[in-house]
Amino acid sequence: MSRVLLFFFLGLASCTLDLAPGVFDAATLPESGMSPDARRVPLDAAPSPDARRPRDAGPPPEGLDDFIRFEMAQGGIPGLAVAILASGDVAWQGLYGFADVEREMPVTERTLFGVGSVSKTLTLVSLLRLVESGQLDLDAPVDDLLPFAVRHPDYPAEPLSARMLVTHTSGMADNWLVLGGVTVEGRDNFLSLADFARGYVTPGGDYWSDTNFRAQPGTAWEYSNAAWAVVGALVEQAGGVPLRAATREQIFVPLGMDDSGFFLADVDASLLAVPYTYNRGRRRFDPLMQPGYGHWPATGLRTSVADLSRFALMLLGLGSYGGARVLDAATVEDAFALQVPSLSRRQALGFRYRTLTGRRYVGHSGATIGGSAQLLLLPAEGKGILLMTNGDSYVRSRFGFSQGADALERILERLDAESASY
Numbered sequence: 001m002s003r004v005l006l007f008f009f010l011g012l013a014s015c016t017l018d019l020a021p022g023v024f025d026a027a028t029l030p031e032s033g034m035s036p037d038a039r040r041v042p043l044d045a046a047p048s049p050d051a052r053r054p055r056d057a058g059p060p061p062e063g064l065d066d067f068i069r070f071e072m073a074q075g076g077i078p079g080l081a082v083a084i085l086a087s088g089d090v091a092w093q094g095l096y097g098f099a100d101v102e103r104e105m106p107v108t109e110r111t112l113f114g115v116g117s118v119s120k121t122l123t124l125v126s127l128l129r130l131v132e133s134g135q136l137d138l139d140a141p142v143d144d145l146l147p148f149a150v151r152h153p154d155y156p157a158e159p160l161s162a163r164m165l166v167t168h169t170s171g172m173a174d175n176w177l178v179l180g181g182v183t184v185e186g187r188d189n190f191l192s193l194a195d196f197a198r199g200y201v202t203p204g205g206d207y208w209s210d211t212n213f214r215a216q217p218g219t220a221w222e223y224s225n226a227a228w229a230v231v232g233a234l235v236e237q238a239g240g241v242p243l244r245a246a247t248r249e250q251i252f253v254p255l256g257m258d259d260s261g262f263f264l265a266d267v268d269a270s271l272l273a274v275p276y277t278y279n280r281g282r283r284r285f286d287p288l289m290q291p292g293y294g295h296w297p298a299t300g301l302r303t304s305v306a307d308l309s310r311f312a313l314m315l316l317g318l319g320s321y322g323g324a325r326v327l328d329a330a331t332v333e334d335a336f337a338l339q340v341p342s343l344s345r346r347q348a349l350g351f352r353y354r355t356l357t358g359r360r361y362v363g364h365s366g367a368t369i370g371g372s373a374q375l376l377l378l379p380a381e382g383k384g385i386l387l388m389t390n391g392d393s394y395v396r397s398r399f400g401f402s403q404g405a406d407a408l409e410r411i412l413e414r415l416d417a418e419s420a421s422y
Helices: 003-013 064-075 116-132 162-166 176-181 193-201 226-239 243-255 305-316 329-335 393-397 403-419
Strands: 079-086 089-100 183-185 276-279 284-287 291-293 352-356 359-368 371-378 383-389
Touching: 064 079, 064 089, 064 403, 079 305, 079 403, 089 305, 116 162, 116 226, 116 243, 116 305, 116 329, 116 359, 116 371, 162 226, 176 183, 193 226, 226 243, 243 305, 276 393, 305 371, 305 383, 352 403, 359 383, 359 393, 371 393, 371 403, 383 403, 393 403
Parallel strands: none
Antiparallel strands: 079 089, 079 383, 183 291, 276 284, 352 359, 359 371, 371 383
């Protein structure tokens, strides 16, 4: 593991501060393991008044395009793609900045961004298709299907279910040294999901640590990326098809998401946005290498605003888009329902709720090495907002550098206001 990745994951392992919902939504990074009422920031808190506007920046321009460019400059955001969805279509799309700063390659609607934990929503769809076909029961012990035990070592008599895994209530925790160890630079990591999952949950396994589990299953909410790698292994075991192939056949192809993929080998390299971190002191963008993840069902997706719009419109269409039905309507409605209100007032089935300018959206955020993203939906109104960037604004916010995350929040608020006209 490189020094960059080591710094990244060690820093995350030490972070417990929970930012305002939507400013950072535990995408590739953990939320606090505390109960919602015990967190340091209220669930519906917004950025502080001092944080909402950069000092000495002056008032932002009124026009939407100029407003977004202004915020990008204030937040150190290299490239950005955003969209407003309404009435079953892309109502508005905005493309700004550079996919490659050094080569001055502009962002296009086909630019591929790393979207972090937005990836989980696609993994969820593959899981739910197996539930629909009767090949998997969300509430059955996952080790009824997996060829190895998946039990909390302190509570071995209590089975873990797929519902627990996708609602972050299984007791499985993120061991950032392990996750960092299966994250590589400049290439894919083709570690099998079954091998990673077995090694992570089995005492004495290749990826085992006493800190891989914490709370008693079903008693606490703690965000877990590692749990979604187990979900990926479960999908492969239940369906008999590699998840990499299943997502392509079941999601990408029917929805026309032709450019998207979980692996570098599966996408057109010329479409990839260069991931960046922002050096605020020197006011420059420092390029990072493309990451590859052993726990890729949680965080490995590269997609474009055009492709992700199709996926989001499918969800808004209750499982159907462009003549293709991916999920039953009732399945999507169930996925949007709160699952563990006594433990989290935001957790649906894989999806997460957040409040933006007083409206309650469902979706997921994403934060990864050189990438930040938001997929936000208002199912009752048939509307949505997408945002993706090749800057690490959400990651930097975990280290106290919130300018980028605050700028993205102001952009989201403006897009929410603009969506009223569609």
